[in-house]
Amino acid sequence: MDHWTIWPISVGTIGHVEKSNLTFGRNQGEKIDICSLMYLLRGGQDLILVDTGMSDPDWATKYHHPSTRHPSQEPVEALARLGVSPEQISIVICTHLHWDHCFNNSLFKKARIIVQREEIQYALFPLPIHALYYEAFSLGMTPPWLNDIARFEIIDRDREIVPGISVIKLPSHTPGFQGVNVETRKGNYLIGSDFCPLFENWKGKDKEPIPSGIHVNLSDYYESFKKVDGFAEVILPGHDMKVLEQSCYPGTI
Numbered sequence: 001m002d003h004w005t006i007w008p009i010s011v012g013t014i015g016h017v018e019k020s021n022l023t024f025g026r027n028q029g030e031k032i033d034i035c036s037l038m039y040l041l042r043g044g045q046d047l048i049l050v051d052t053g054m055s056d057p058d059w060a061t062k063y064h065h066p067s068t069r070h071p072s073q074e075p076v077e078a079l080a081r082l083g084v085s086p087e088q089i090s091i092v093i094c095t096h097l098h099w100d101h102c103f104n105n106s107l108f109k110k111a112r113i114i115v116q117r118e119e120i121q122y123a124l125f126p127l128p129i130h131a132l133y134y135e136a137f138s139l140g141m142t143p144p145w146l147n148d149i150a151r152f153e154i155i156d157r158d159r160e161i162v163p164g165i166s167v168i169k170l171p172s173h174t175p176g177f178q179g180v181n182v183e184t185r186k187g188n189y190l191i192g193s194d195f196c197p198l199f200e201n202w203k204g205k206d207k208e209p210i211p212s213g214i215h216v217n218l219s220d221y222y223e224s225f226k227k228v229d230g231f232a233e234v235i236l237p238g239h240d241m242k243v244l245e246q247s248c249y250p251g252t253i
């Protein structure tokens with residue numbers, strides 16, 4: 001069986017984010033800086049990216065939050081430091097279609113892009129409160145994922161993508177959200193992305209989890225927490241700077 005490794009890559013910093021948007025019902029009024037992430041998965045025949053990160057910082061600052069990107073955080077540059085070119089990425093998995101998770105899909109022209117059907121449906125017609133996260137048509141914008149829809153592989157529910165890598169549907173932060181389970185030599189690591197945007201959203205079995213402040217249906221969210229309780233050893237977050245303290249998971253290669 002393949003044992004995979006997971007490499008978090010920051011493609012910029014999103015500043016001054018209301019923390020209660022990440023931790024529902026807690027930390028109101030507190031502003032924090034968060035990272036925009038791609039996760040590179042290595043271990044099998046394929047090189048896989050989970051999410052492709054946010055737009056350039058000017059766009060992000062104009063429409064979302066004050067944002068910065070060091071030249072070394074340009075997605076192509078950041079991947080090159082890990083010895084990977086965009087053409088080598090054969091699979092992109094979008095956990096969801098918010099602007100800060102799929103903006104760079106177009107860079108990976110050889111990749112098939114795996115998305116849940118329900119996520120596409122919601123991204124086309126989101127509730128008004130969620131429209132900007134999708135840069136939705138209802139705001140007169142063009143959703144950033146649309147350019148590459150011809151390469152979408154649309155799936156329903158859970159699916160093994162390649163041996164050792166599965167997507168797990170987790171209705172939570174968005175209705176068609178999917179986490180990515182990665183079999184490592186230390187057990188199952190779940191890339192939780194915005195299901196658990198910070199490490200503090202999920203502290204393991206028997207501890208009360210904290211939903212993201214951005215969600216549609218809280219009952220579904222708690223069902224999804226129950227679903228991961230059984231198997232994930234670790235949940236890697238969508239935006240927590242602390243994840244960058246380690247270059248690779250699990251630990252020493």
Ligand SMILES: [Zn+2]
Pocket residue numbers: 096098101173194
């Ligand atoms: Zn999101």
